Amino acid sequence: MIKKYYPYEYAESVFMIDYQKLYQKGFRGIIFDIDNTLVHHGDDSTPEIDDLFRKIQGLGLKTLLLSNNDRGRVERFIKNIDTPYICDADKPNPQNYLKAVEMLNIKKEEAVVIGDQVFTDILGANRSGLASILVRFIRQDDEKWIGKRRYVEYAILECWKRDKSCYRRIGDIYTEGTAKNMKKKKEKKLFCEICPLTYEISKSKEICKRHIQDFAGKEKFSTVKQKEKLPNLVFSYNSGLIKKGKGIDPVLQKNKARNIRLASSRINGMIIHPGETFSFWRTVGKISKRKGYRDGRIIIGDKLMPGLGGGLCNLGNTIHLLVLHSPLTVTEFHSHSDALAPDHGKRVPFSSGTSVSYNYIDYRFKNNTDQNVQLLLWCENGKLCGELRSEREFPHYYEIIEENHHFHKEKEKFFRISQIYRNVIDRATGEITDKQLIRDNHSEVMYDYDQIPQELIR
DSSP, X not given: OGXXXXXXXXXXXXXXXXXXXXXXXXXXXXXXXXXXXXXXXXXXXXXXXXXXXXXXXXXXXXXXXXXXXXXHHHHHHTTTOOOOXXXXXXXXXXXXXXXXXXXXXXXXXXXXXXXSOIIIIIHHHHHHXXXXXXXXXXXXXXXXXXXXXXXXXXXXXXXXHHOTTXXXXXXXXXXXXXXXXXXXXXXXXXXXXXXXXXXXXXXXXXXXXXXXXXXXXXXXXXOOBOSSOOSEEEEEEEEESOOOSTXXXXXXXXXXXXXXXXXXXXXXTEEEOTTOEEEHHHHHXXXXXXXXXXXXXXXXXXXXXXXXXXXXXXXXXXXXXXXXXXXXXXXXXXXXXXXXXOOOSSOOTTSSOXXXXXXXXXXXXXXXXXXXXXXXXXXXXXXXEEEEEESSOOSEEEEEEEEEEEEEEETTEEEEEEEEEEEEEETTTOOEEEEEEEEEEEEEOOSOXXXXXXXXXX
């Protein structure tokens, strides 16, 4: 049953297909979908697409657009393209697929359908007895939600790749080097990297694994909060909630501030007794829209994009900075780039870079001292404020320093390079008793390269 959804071939985009090879294989007509196949949904044609049609037609191949859109949308798209079309096509109904073949005046075996959707373009082609090429759907950088059907399509595509009777039924149709590169990528992929569906499966597995580890483990977690502040201030820190600058979405920044307010209220006043461990996610809990969280800015892979709860890494980072100025022991820490936005004013090492994601990417520290400590976090006047308090002074205090700070270009990307140390200083004598490397920084710059200070590029 699943085979009716299998394409004959797959390509990353319409530009990765060698149309001369299609002609040499006996094809004489190409039936194109429009939205998310040739351009992003609703967009007009581009000069590159216009040129592509001229090139295809120059090879002797006929073209036709088969779209479920109305006439106005299709005619707007083809204002610079000379090609017949069928609008309101009711895909995957085979009727208009066969009509397209008739309009092109070719045989069925001479036609190939190119589209981005398994459940319309490919299913309709298979019902009509036509060859098909599935292309990766066009997705904008800031698009997070792609629809549940897309995840199912990824799974179907992986099944197709493993079915030798259906995989690559046309043969080599790719521009030079494309097939080789696709094969190379396939060999390197982990299960979680195959597609968004397998990523979600892997993520669920890690969440479940963490729950089991905590349930079976002997770790004692902090759970008690109190409004009254402990008397001794160990360290305090505050930072702006809203970042501004080129390429920074103000709506996502506003949502980030909201997310941080919600989560910090769950932590504010937490007492960590001697021998207890603080866990970010056991304290904050699972986030959801129902609890008031919104889409902020998150990092997936090497890209910034909208995501539920975005901005909580800033909260995790503030906690980490407080803890680094104390004798508390960090037991779990994950990092991402600390070059998400340009530095404004004096640079503060570790002002960003801590990563948290429910619940398997956690931030944890343990109180191995002989006294209670208290974590205070709140938002006021557009700032995230944090304090770490204790019952009495510790015999040492701590400072964070950065050395060799600069930016360096590697291939086409810039990276922030530095070494971040923690000095342990005897309170009685003022002498440095220990210098600890806490991060050998190599962070990809995630903002506009024009905003990198030129004097810091080496």
